[in-house]
Amino acid sequence: MHPVNERKARPFRAIVVGAGIAGLTLSNALQKAGIDHVVLEKHAQVVYPSGASIGMWPNGARLLDQLGCLASIEETCSQMTVSYTRNPDGKVIILTICRRHGHRFLLLERRQFIQALLDCLPTKDPIRTRAAVKDIAESEDGVRVYLNDGSYEDGDIVVGCDGVASRVRQIMWNHANQAVPNTITPKEMQSLTASYKCLVGLSPSMPGIESGSMTVVHNNGFSFLILTQPQLIFYFVFIKLGQTYRWPSLPTYTAEDMHAEAAKIAALPINDNLTFGQIWEKRLRGDLINIEEGVFKHWHSNRIVLLGDAAHKFTPNIAFGGGSAMESAATFANILRAKLLCSKGELSSHPTQAELSTIFQAYREQRIGRVNLMYLLSGFMTRVQAWANPVFKFLASRCFPWMSDKMVGGIFSLAIQGSVKLDCVPRRVKPRGKVKWKVDVSAQNQSQKWLGGMGLFVVS
Template identity: 25%
Template sequence: MPFSKSKSSESFRPSQSARPTPSTFTITTTNTTTTTISSAASTTSSSDTSSRPPPPFKVLIVGAGVGGLMMAVCLERAGIDYVVLERMTQLAPPKSTIQLSANTLRAIEQLGLLDDVIRISKPVATVKLRKQDMSIVGTMDATFYKERYGHYSCIASRTEFCQILVSQLPKGKILWNKYVLEIVSGNAGVQCRCANGHVEQASILIGADGAYSAVRQNLYQKLKRKDLLPKSDTEALRFMQNSIIGVTKSIEDLDRFPAAGGEFAEVNIVVGKDQPYTLWLSPTFSNRIAWSVSGKLLTPEGSELSENFKQSEFGPESVDAVCALIQDIPIPWGGTLADLIELTPREYVTKVMVEEKHYKTWYHGRTVLIGEACHKFVPFSGQGAEQAILDVICLVNLLYRLPTQSSHEDYCAAFKAYYEQRCPIAKNAVQTSHLFSHVMNSQGITADMKRKILFNLPTWITNSAEDKIQSRPLLDFLPPVPDRGAKAVKTAAV
């Protein structure tokens, strides 16, 4: 996540004085013998598209995470019928955070949810890289984001963000405690059978159920039997190491932890020397601090060969033992990580496997994948939630453009257009995140030099790198909102 140096930091809340401008969102066209998804829609204003009745089909979404819930909210606004199946009985405790930038906050503003998201977020001002003795290696400044791109990059609680999305959905649209066991798909539609006997049918199926997606596994098993699955898609996620993450409760002693109470977040990354670890500290809203430790000190020798070790979860009985491994790590405000662990409810501590993978197969027949079901990012890359939301914006726009009486070929054409537009961008994001993760988690003189260079790049280089990944797309069936960034996006493709 490259940042640049800037002299000013503005209010987190967006200016409301600018007049809306038409959306520049474009859709990749896909022509088949039976259907054409026209790119002419990309230049049509929302006032033209909002009067058009949405296609009368039903979407079945598996997974109530960021991607699945965002998909549900967008379909709700588009007037497209849907239902969400979620294996959990409720949203998980706030164990982790997500990062949102102008690329997704513009569409969130278009949905009328920006103020709600701001309330549960903290904008990022700087990212500081430190040695184990807390000396600063380099600083990336992010205060220029709002002026250049329209919104600050911000850190939000994953659970609170999902709660905002749930609040936008009518009762009964999310079916909790529905663990999908079997999926039947054909040219006439899809059917999901759950562990408790519940059966749900729809026109198409969207797998938004994460890195170990049941939808993807079911789809891939069928494709493998037909010899239609690339070999790389049969390989396991690339496992590098384990990470322990947690989020403190609201901190009252702000003299002790001043970073927790600031309007802006100062993110600190500490790279260990005596012990092989990387510590991430990210202040978030409500005077809380999200922390994460990754490294070989959490991965016993040879454990990369043990599937049981990789798949195991830390239960309540294991939390104290795990925290004992990392509690002596020093933190920038004096003291050790034990001080933050003491302020972290045990149910807010968990293990996350540092894994990544970009899948080649995103769709087949009436089934399509979004988010980490088709591209898994390392947990501290800041890309997982962002890329899932960008998937949603692209796919929903294409679904809304389907003919009134959609055929099997129409769905396949929409999925293909979605894949062609999103796959190269997501693949590049996975590769970039991998390189950044490798640099931040490596040990030795060479890694130290690379980190020092990365955190001390000239402003023009970091600005140029960030400009290249800007898109800020909109939902083209809703009234547009202005692109507030001084650095315009020529084509807001996702």
């Protein structure tokens, strides 16, 4: 596929598929590390209306600071200052205000976040739009990615950052099973499940709900999550499905389904002043989607590796997905750069297949503990908030209201304080928070043991 002389003539090259949070973070990191790459985005534009909001905890904010786009994002969104948790009647049962890591919680529209990541790229030359992947060919010399328009891109590795419905992941599975049958078992292919659907969208701000607030309203089998900024209200309604569905056999929804779900809950209060229907009827955008969750066993095979939602997908109730995708991109960039650096401090050309396997495995080993931690905590909170069964209802209504701000902050700190940072970029000086960052494995393992029991609760 690649003549030896031709391959030696060019530098190491990564082919990144997907220009979302993981893909753009990786492009930023690779550019700063001096690693050649191309980013393939199937849509006509990188930034387009999709989803509702993106929330970013200090683990992601620290990386944004290193990339140089934190200041512009902070100018875009107002500070989130207060969090309410309410019973079905809309009355407050928990009020939490917490800031512990030197960075505040960030909330903005998803497309604004993508635009900020795009704008802070040193150069946009690696970005190629209208570039949908058709197939991937792998050899001892490298990879060739074939696109739907008939063109192709050559490189050394393919990095799948193409989301929960990853085309790259499917191709990786096919290649792995062709080489060694049943490497990827049917059970693993169904690791991704959906026990909840979600009514999601945004509306203009309105009187009756304060800006910079997060409101969670518990209900039997569903929950409201309302997030506000000066100009917008972001809403999520998590609704328990009648059964747990496994990938790829997930339900599909029509516009009629969306309106029917909204009508069922329109009269229910989200606080003392507003019902959900009042927010819904003013919506700028709305959709009914599945909430997938799961962590795949295999994140890489041969010359293909997966990042972000393609490898690990969380429920979004506590906003760990975006930051985790950024952490995976930063971790991979750190390990790749370290392995490519030769003794002279210069980037070497082309790792062997064995060396690439070492890089990919090191990336997974460094990330899997924190990924499982965030996956379990996210799924646990989804079920607590939606009162998935009597145990979760008891925890939500009887136990959690007695937890202090310090206890709540401590739980979140366990998931945040072990965050990675980019090795090739100096960390900018920011105010220190009350809790120090911990990057040693022992501290991370302690938090995993403490939260490991949550796995027993994360059931439909």
